Amino acid sequence: MAKDKPSIPKGTRDFLPVEVARRNYIFNTIRNVYQLYGFKPIETPAMEHLATLMGKYGEEGDRLIFKILNSGDFLSGLPDDVLQSKQPAKIGARICEKALRYDLTVPFARYVVQHQHNITFPFRRYQIQPVWRADKPQKGRYREFFQCDGDIIGNDSMINEVELVNIIDDVFYRLGIDVIIKINNRKILAGIVEKTGYADKFIVFTTIIDKLEKAGIEKVSQELARAGIGGDAIETLKPLLQMQAGNNDKINYLRELLKGVDVGMEGVNEVVEVLDMLKEVKPSSEVDLDVSLARGLDYYTSTIIEVKSKDVAIGSVCGGGRYDDLTGVFGMEGLSGVGISFGAERIYDVMLEKDLFPEKIETFTQLLIVNFGKKEQNYCLSIAKELRGQGVQCEIYPEHAKMKKQMQYADKNNIPFVLIVGEEEMKSGRLSLKNMKTGEQVVVGKEEVGRSVLNSSES
Amino acid sequence: MAKDKPSIPKGTRDFLPVEVARRNYIFNTIRNVYQLYGFKPIETPAMEHLATLMGKYGEEGDRLIFKILNSGDFLSGLPDDVLQSKQPAKIGARICEKALRYDLTVPFARYVVQHQHNITFPFRRYQIQPVWRADKPQKGRYREFFQCDGDIIGNDSMINEVELVNIIDDVFYRLGIDVIIKINNRKILAGIVEKTGYADKFIVFTTIIDKLEKAGIEKVSQELARAGIGGDAIETLKPLLQMQAGNNDKINYLRELLKGVDVGMEGVNEVVEVLDMLKEVKPSSEVDLDVSLARGLDYYTSTIIEVKSKDVAIGSVCGGGRYDDLTGVFGMEGLSGVGISFGAERIYDVMLEKDLFPEKIETFTQLLIVNFGKKEQNYCLSIAKELRGQGVQCEIYPEHAKMKKQMQYADKNNIPFVLIVGEEEMKSGRLSLKNMKTGEQVVVGKEEVGRSVLNSSES
Numbered sequence: 001m002a003k004d005k006p007s008i009p010k011g012t013r014d015f016l017p018v019e020v021a022r023r024n025y026i027f028n029t030i031r032n033v034y035q036l037y038g039f040k041p042i043e044t045p046a047m048e049h050l051a052t053l054m055g056k057y058g059e060e061g062d063r064l065i066f067k068i069l070n071s072g073d074f075l076s077g078l079p080d081d082v083l084q085s086k087q088p089a090k091i092g093a094r095i096c097e098k099a100l101r102y103d104l105t106v107p108f109a110r111y112v113v114q115h116q117h118n119i120t121f122p123f124r125r126y127q128i129q130p131v132w133r134a135d136k137p138q139k140g141r142y143r144e145f146f147q148c149d150g151d152i153i154g155n156d157s158m159i160n161e162v163e164l165v166n167i168i169d170d171v172f173y174r175l176g177i178d179v180i181i182k183i184n185n186r187k188i189l190a191g192i193v194e195k196t197g198y199a200d201k202f203i204v205f206t207t208i209i210d211k212l213e214k215a216g217i218e219k220v221s222q223e224l225a226r227a228g229i230g231g232d233a234i235e236t237l238k239p240l241l242q243m244q245a246g247n248n249d250k251i252n253y254l255r256e257l258l259k260g261v262d263v264g265m266e267g268v269n270e271v272v273e274v275l276d277m278l279k280e281v282k283p284s285s286e287v288d289l290d291v292s293l294a295r296g297l298d299y300y301t302s303t304i305i306e307v308k309s310k311d312v313a314i315g316s317v318c319g320g321g322r323y324d325d326l327t328g329v330f331g332m333e334g335l336s337g338v339g340i341s342f343g344a345e346r347i348y349d350v351m352l353e354k355d356l357f358p359e360k361i362e363t364f365t366q367l368l369i370v371n372f373g374k375k376e377q378n379y380c381l382s383i384a385k386e387l388r389g390q391g392v393q394c395e396i397y398p399e400h401a402k403m404k405k406q407m408q409y410a411d412k413n414n415i416p417f418v419l420i421v422g423e424e425e426m427k428s429g430r431l432s433l434k435n436m437k438t439g440e441q442v443v444v445g446k447e448e449v450g451r452s453v454l455n456s457s458e459s
Numbered sequence: 460m461a462k463d464k465p466s467i468p469k470g471t472r473d474f475l476p477v478e479v480a481r482r483n484y485i486f487n488t489i490r491n492v493y494q495l496y497g498f499k500p501i502e503t504p505a506m507e508h509l510a511t512l513m514g515k516y517g518e519e520g521d522r523l524i525f526k527i528l529n530s531g532d533f534l535s536g537l538p539d540d541v542l543q544s545k546q547p548a549k550i551g552a553r554i555c556e557k558a559l560r561y562d563l564t565v566p567f568a569r570y571v572v573q574h575q576h577n578i579t580f581p582f583r584r585y586q587i588q589p590v591w592r593a594d595k596p597q598k599g600r601y602r603e604f605f606q607c608d609g610d611i612i613g614n615d616s617m618i619n620e621v622e623l624v625n626i627i628d629d630v631f632y633r634l635g636i637d638v639i640i641k642i643n644n645r646k647i648l649a650g651i652v653e654k655t656g657y658a659d660k661f662i663v664f665t666t667i668i669d670k671l672e673k674a675g676i677e678k679v680s681q682e683l684a685r686a687g688i689g690g691d692a693i694e695t696l697k698p699l700l701q702m703q704a705g706n707n708d709k710i711n712y713l714r715e716l717l718k719g720v721d722v723g724m725e726g727v728n729e730v731v732e733v734l735d736m737l738k739e740v741k742p743s744s745e746v747d748l749d750v751s752l753a754r755g756l757d758y759y760t761s762t763i764i765e766v767k768s769k770d771v772a773i774g775s776v777c778g779g780g781r782y783d784d785l786t787g788v789f790g791m792e793g794l795s796g797v798g799i800s801f802g803a804e805r806i807y808d809v810m811l812e813k814d815l816f817p818e819k820i821e822t823f824t825q826l827l828i829v830n831f832g833k834k835e836q837n838y839c840l841s842i843a844k845e846l847r848g849q850g851v852q853c854e855i856y857p858e859h860a861k862m863k864k865q866m867q868y869a870d871k872n873n874i875p876f877v878l879i880v881g882e883e884e885m886k887s888g889r890l891s892l893k894n895m896k897t898g899e900q901v902v903v904g905k906e907e908v909g910r911s912v913l914n915s916s917e918s
Contacts, residue, residue, distance in 0.1 A: 006511060006569045006789045009557050012504035014570055016577060017584070020500040036847040038824035038854030041479040045471035045603050046505065046559075046589065047525075052465060066506075067528040069555055071593035073547045083542070088532045096528055098468050100505075110465040111473055118475060120871040122857055125476070130505065134530035144504050157857040159836060166844070280840040330465045365497035377618060381739040385625070388495040395497030398581055398616040412579040 011135070011143030021361045023146075026175065026347055027128055030148045033170045034126040037163055039150050042125050044107040046132075047098045054093075056106045056329065064134045067096035100132040104149045105326075105339070112153065113330040121154030121335075140314070146344045153326060153337030158270060160338050161303050161322065162277040168307055168318055168340060169283035175347065176356040178310040179317065180286045184293035185271050185303055186321075188254060191264015192240065192291075195257060196233035205229070206294040209241060213292075217242055241292040247275055250289050270302060299323045305340060312350045318342045360457060367394040367417040367453050368410040370403065379426050383419075383446065390450035394419075410436055417453050470594070470602030480820045482605075485634065485806055486587055489607045492629045493585040496622055498609050501584050503566040505591075506557045513552075515565045515788065523593045525602075526555035559591040563608045564785075564798070571612065572789040580613030580794075599773070605803045612785060612796030617729060619797050620762050620781065621736040627766055627777055627799060628742035634806065635815040637769040638776065639745045643752035644730050645759050645780070647713060650723015651699065651750075654716060655692035664688070665753040668700060672751075676701055700751040706734055709748050729761060758782045764799060771809045777801045819916060826853040826876040826912050827869045829862065838885050842878075842905065849909035853878075869895055876912050 008014060015023065031041070053065050074095040075083070082090055101107050104127050112119065128148045137143055150167060152160040165181060172179045186206070193202050208223045215223075220241070221234050240257070243250055251272060258264030271289055278287055295304045300321035307318035320340030327335045351357055367387065369380045380396050387394050397406045410418050420432035420441075433452055434441040444452055467473060474482065490500070512524055533554040534542070541549055560566050563586050571578060587607045596602055609626060611619040624640060631638045645665070652661050667682045674682075679700070680693050699716070702709055710731060717723030730748055737746055754763045759780035766777035779799030786794045810816055826846065828839045839855050846853050856865045869877050879891040879900075892911055893900040903911055 006573050007508065008504055008569075008573075009506050009508060012506055014504065014574065015502040016574065017499035017501060020502050024500075035823065035852050036850070038827075038852055040476035040823045041483075042476055043474040043479050045467055045473065046591070047468050047471055047603065049466065049468060063530070066530070068559070069526040069528050069551055071522070071525065074551065075545055075547055083545075086534055086542075088534055092528055092533065100527070110467075114465050114467075115473065115475065120868060124854065132505070144506065152857070155857045159840075159855065159857050162840065163854075170847070277837065277840060280837045281844045364494065364499045368497075378736065378739045381618075381621065381736060385740045388629070391495070393494050393497055395583065395622075396618065398611070398614045398618050409579060 009143070011137030011141075013142060013144070017364060018362050021364075022351070022357050023344065023348060025357060025361050026344055026351070027146070027148065029174050030171055030342055030344075031126070031128060033167055033174065034150050036170070037124070037150075037167050039124040039126040042108075042111060042127055043129060044101065044104075044111055044127070046100055046130075048101055048107055048110065050093065050096055050099045052110050053099050053102055053106060057102055061102060065102050066100040066132045066134055067092055068098040068100065070095055070097055101129075102133055103131050104129060104147045104341070108149070108151065109327045110330055112335065113327050113332045116332065122152055122160075123154055124150070124152050126150040140345065140349065142345065148342040148344055149339060150341075151326075151337050151339030153335055153339075156336055158273045158303075159277060161274045161305075162281070164320065164338060164340050165274070165278060165287060165305065166281055166283060168305070169285045171342065172307070172317075173284050175351060177317070177347070177350055177354070178285075179307050180288055180310055181283070182288050182290040182293050182306045182308065183271065183274065183303060184290055185267035186294075186300055187263045187267025187270065187302055188258070188291060189267075189294060191258045191261040191267055192237065194263065195261050196229070196236055198229050198233060201227060201229060203298065209292055210294040212241060243291060247287075247289045250291065254291070267302070274303065295319065295321060299325075301325075301336075303338060309350045312353050314346050314350060316343065317346045317350065362414060363393075363416060363457065365393050365395050365413060365415045366457055367392055367419055367449075368406070368413075368415045369394060369396040369419045369421065370406050371397040371400050372422050373400045376421055376423070376426065380419075380421050383421070383431075383449070386446075387450050387453075390454070392450050392453050394453075416456065419449060468602070470596030470600075472601065472603070476823060477821050480823075481810070481816050482803065482807060484816060484820050485803055485810070486605070486607065488633050489630055489801055489803075490585070490587060492626055492633065493609050495629070496583070496609075496626050498583040498585040501567075501570060501586055502588060503560065503563075503570055503586070505559055505589075507560055507566055507569065509552065509555055509558045511569050512558050512561055512565060516561055520561065524561050525559040525591045525593055526551055527557040527559065529554055529556055560588075561592055562590050563588060563606045563800070567608070567610065568786045569789055571794065572786050572791045575791060581611055581619075582613055583609070583611045585609040599804065599808065601804065607801040607803055608798060609800075610785075610796050610798030612794055612798075615795055617732045617762075618736060620733045620764075621740070623779060623797060623799050624733070624737060624746060624764065625740055625742060627764070628744045630801065631766070631776075632743050634810060636776070636806070636809055636813070637744075638766050639747055639769055640742070641747050641749040641752050641765045641767065642730065642733065643749055643763050644726035644761055645753075645763060646722050646726025646729065646761055647717070647750060648726075648753060650717045650720040650726055651696065654720050654723065655688070655695055657688050657692060660686060660688060662757065668751055669753040671700060702750060706746075706748045709750065710734075713750070726761070733762065754778065754780060758784075760784075760795075762797060768809045771812050773805050773808060775802065776805050776809065822852075822873060822875060822916065824852050824854050824872060824874045825916055826851055826878055826908075827865070827872075827874045828853060828855040828878045828880065829865050830856040830859050831881050832859045835880055835882070835885065839878075839880050842880070842890075842908070845905075846909050846912075849913070851909050851912050853912075875915065878908060 054062055078094050130144050130146050132144050190202055193199050193205050204227045212220050224234050254268050293306055301324040302322040304321035306316045309317055322338040324336050326337055371377055384394055384396055416436055418434045425431045429446050430443050432441055433444050513521055537553045589603050589605050591603050649661055652658050652664050663686045671679050683693050713727050752765055760783040761781035763780035765775045768776055781797040783795050785796055830836055843853055843855055875895055877893045884890045888905050889902050891900055892903050
């Protein structure tokens with residue numbers, strides 16, 4: 001290849017050490033909370049059969065799936081008339097049997113059906129893995145990004161919703177992000193369209209009101225009208241979609257509005273059940289019934305959840321909902337569940353903007369041992385071994401270089417302590433420990449070095 | 460798609476919860492040790508430009524790279540004569556610009572060149588990520604597998620080799636695997652072929668003796684003869700390749716044999732330097748100079764390392780070596796380094812066979828709270844919150860089911876404790892805690908539950 005400056009495919013990213021540390025801080029927090037709630041980890045392969053993924057994400061989704069070219073003679077199974085047709089979609093489906101996973105939900109559904117005999121239901125699983133989409137890259141949108149999904153499947157009880165809201169509350173509390181947790185129920189939305197006489201327009205209705213936050217009420221009203229929803233109905237909807245009130249007032253209003261509309265009342269009762277249980281656990285985040293919350297995805301059938309940062313305008317940082325049928329498409333009917341997905345990339349951006357990452361995660365090596373030459377180096381090898389046994393992350397500068405160079409290395413690598421072991425120190429067994437932040441240098445016994453470094457990193 | 464039993468592409472794997480836990484135990488051990496030695500994590504994208512990878516792994520390697528079909532109209536840039544040629548390699552290169560990474564070394568080299576102005580050398584990095592190869596799947600060989608690489612680049616000192624041997628020793632000690640760490644130096648091998656008069660046959664020589672362990676000395680001798688190496692030379696080589704002796708005796712023998720062969724003596728001196736430094740840190744594993752160790756990869760130029768389990772015959776569980784030029788192919792000359800790579804899949808197999816995984820990693824939920832109905836459930840929600848705050852991994856059974864069913868759920872999920880909170884317990888605040896292993900059931904105060912569960916999991 002040409003010796004151009006090397007690069008990576010657009011929409012993908014390299015992560016520098018500090019970025020890896022920050023991302024792992026987020027992943028570990030989410031992982032720990034999932035585990036506290038009894039969720040078990042699973043992992044699925046990056047590649048799935050193309051047929052497993054196709055047709056699950058709509059037409060647009062199909063186009064955004066990354067296909068993997070068959071290895072070997074990929075043309076061998078391709079009839080000449082298909083080749084000559086020069087139709088990308090047709091040819092692509094013949095020369096690619098595999099594709100990169102597009103989300104974690106479809107692979108999870110496939111996993112559940114495939115391993116159903118190894119699973120005890122209700123099944124609580126979490127999964128933190130990258131997904132790939134051939135979306136147009138833009139700020140905050142990547143072609144490779146992580147999803148952090150948690151689902152409880154095989155059980156209809158609303159306590160599962162409560163567990164998931166608690167998980168959300170716990171994760172953001174631990175990360176230090178102030179959020180508002182919005183919940184709604186698709187049955188309430190179904191009730192509303194039924195009430196206004198447009199039950200047949202449920203899907204288009206949810207798709208349009210999903211844009212409310214970005215587009216505003218006027219644009220949304222126009223779109224609803226264009227979709228064939230009458231003026232009276234829109235006038236009924238407007239106050240509902242813009243309602244500023246406490247959860248109780250909203251519920252009373254809905255109970256009045258949806259009287260006699262069974263599906264709607266069912267939705268209201270489900271929301272009430274969730275909110276009542278939440279009173280027992282008193283989440284730190286505000287939980288707000290938001291009737292305008294619709295979520296674009298068709299497979300949600302009941303509760304829907306969306307989480308927003310209160311301080312940073314960035315879209316939702318977590319979302320989810322309840323679905324009637326996760327696995328029917330793979331031949332296992334009637335398995336319902338509820339799940340959430342944390343958006344690690346947005347959480348990262350919020351934490352960076354609000355300076356929420358703990359400082360200590362940016363420290364890798366805690367102690368650099370200065371190298372004064374072969375003899376000292378040998379002496380320091382056993383000191384380093386001792387310190388590592390105590391849990392101190394340390395390294396010996398790998399050669400006898402000028403002191404200034406070694407100190408610069410410590411500095412550039414953000415190393416908080418430097419240990420100086422020259423001939424004098426070897427003789428006395430008393431070593432010089434320099435705190436790079438304060439500049440303070442103390443003489444300590446060999447056996448005190450580890451404690452000094454570790455105590456300081458804890459504080 | 461048809462509702463056949465869903466499956467995944469051959470050579471890939473789903474990981475069940477217990478497998479994820481075991482794999483993470485290995486990854487975390489390796490990660491922790493790397494960090495103790497001052498290594499920093501980086502991550503690179505799953506996809507690289509195809510041009511970044513092609514030509515780096517030999518002809519065979521090129522064929523095994525998974526290519527990703529360009530999105531959109533991938534045929535648009537394809538001239539008709541190329542399409543009509545029906546040559547897979549030619550067409551593949553035109554319709555795929557991206558590919559899945561084949562190892563972590565080439566992406567690391569690319570990363571170093573691309574981010575050179577953000578890196579302080581010497582640079583110690585580790586990287587634990589999956590790679591993909593279109594190899595024929597067989598027992599223990601997968602198309603998606605993890606590599607766990609650590610490298611120190613930008614420094615020539617042999618102390619780096621010592622650090623890496625220590626890391627290897629530390630990792631396998633922590634995992635409980637008895638290993639032998641074999642080291643050799645490609646300069647010794649170069650010296651030997653020069654001494655026997657076949658300096659021009661260095662590459663073919665190393666390729667052949669690399670097979671020694673599998674093929675045996677007679678087959679290897681025949682292959683060497685077929686490659687044009689004379690009978691005298693082979694007779695000189697035979698005792699050397701089969702030498703059973705301590706490191707000191709081997710070194711003395713080599714010093715005698717390679718007298719006057721500069722490159723060979725240099726290799727011997729480098730090995731001696733490494734072995735001498737290792738005496739300071741006294742690794743727990745045996746470190747054995749093995750002159751027959753060659754390692755297939757051409758880019759090693761000095762030290763080579765290979766690690767074998769002493770108890771399980773499974774090939775090497777870790778390997779590595781020193782290279783003169785990591786980044787020249789990307790236009791940055793003269794950057795040398797030394798690195799190792801742990802084979803997580805084989806380590807997993809050894810640990811499973813020797814039953815080395817700690818039992819506690821197979822526990823997810825530590826405590827199941829039995830569900831006696833709505834009222835009890837509400838009471839238990841706040842108990843669960845309390846327990847999770849204390850670090851207890853717990854869940855409430857999500858509905859009021861028969862006791863037997865709930866106990867079976869605990870049993871099948873390997874949950875060690877069950878908490879029974881009925882009307883009586885709610886009144887008294889004294890709860891029944893059942894140890895599922897011993898069957899013992901005790902009555903404890905609400906505030907003692909967490910301590911009881913956590914104490915037991917520690918022991």
